[in-house]
Amino acid sequence: MIKEANTYNRLMRLLLLSEGIWWTLVLIGYALLPLDRFGVKLLHPEMLGLWVVIPLLATGSWMQWSWKARIYQEYSGYGSTRMLWVKFEPMKAFLHYFLLRSTYFFVVLAMAQPVAGSKKVNGSKRILDLVICLDISNSMNTKDMGGTEVSRLTAAKQAIGELLNQLKGERIAVVVFANDAYTQLPLTMDYGAAKLFVPDIETSMISDQGTNIGRALEVAQEQFKDTESGKAILVITDGEDHEALWKKQLEELKKKHVELAYLGLGSTKGGLIPNNPYDISDGYKRENGQAVVSKIDKNGLTKMATESGSILVTSDSPFPNIYDIATNYKNTKNKQVMKVEFNVDKNYFYVPTILALLCMICYFFLPIIINPNKA
Structure with a gap:
């Protein structure tokens, strides 16, 4: 033992x-x-x-x-x-x-x-460039969203925020317009930066007032420099387009295979346009001695959507339902499949x-x- x-x-x-x-x-x-x-x-x-x-x-x-x-x-x-x-x-x-x-x-x-060295792998990715055209004409200050509490512009900002929450991988840009238009945010995948820019948008950014959707579409197309990307434009407006220049842009959009969609905001009853959105005591916009009532132009929006074969969603809610538009962008046929070659580590x-x-x-x-x- x-x-x-x-x-x-x-x-x-x-x-x-x-x-x-x-x-x-x-x-x-x-x-x-x-x-x-x-x-x-x-x-x-x-x-x-x-x-x-x-x-x-x-x-x-x-x-x-x-x-x-x-x-x-x-x-x-x-x-x-x-x-x-x-x-x-x-x-x-x-x-x-x-x-x-x-x-x-x-x-x-x-x-x-453990990895050592690298090897080339062929793959593909689906990409889409989306430009959001936001109407900042004075009529967007009308508070007829969900009663008289929320302005159309505020509802538009909330819709954009929700859209950003639902998108994944798309590059986005923001163009603001009234009678003229300019790019507020160039194409980016930084949704965080977009969420910082959008809340600061106000109607006072453009002094040349009116609603020129055609000019917005023209500026939006300047963002489409990548020929391999799918292209889409979302126009958020109350539809009171007094210029009717958008027809000239439709042919260009069709040639470039740009997918167009509209989000119309406002109620059929309408509301008054404040002279100063921050101080109602300044009164409301008047013409010929009468207060101007701004209503959503559903007929105009329907005509634009029909002629361009676009999606149209209208809402008078402070939180517009953006789900259908977001889903369309996720599954759109315009989202291009691009061939890519990249290096990956050899895994042992x-x-x-x-x-x-x-x-x-x-x-x-x-x-x-x-x-x-x-x-």
């Missing part, structure tokens, strides 16, 4: 020696091998922190073997006891531990995803995965590999 106890002690020394050699080789390889020269790196190096379980596994095995050593020493000379019904096989015990911890070691290394995660699998197979077939009768 003393011989068995000494066997346990030698086994524990073998455990410490093997772990010391293993981790020394790992550290030497990491410190001395020119991994950077070959472009070797780990995509998820933080996963290596899971190796902390290995010392815990070694400590557990050491405690188990130490306990068995004490039992063997305590019961040495007492003959056969119920504590000794299992014949101890030191080599099999060590190999069980070594193969199990090696399997775990390589699994963690595979999870860290399968190498440690194969090593882990081999260790696991050896672990399960160990009783066959080692004859317990010779232990």
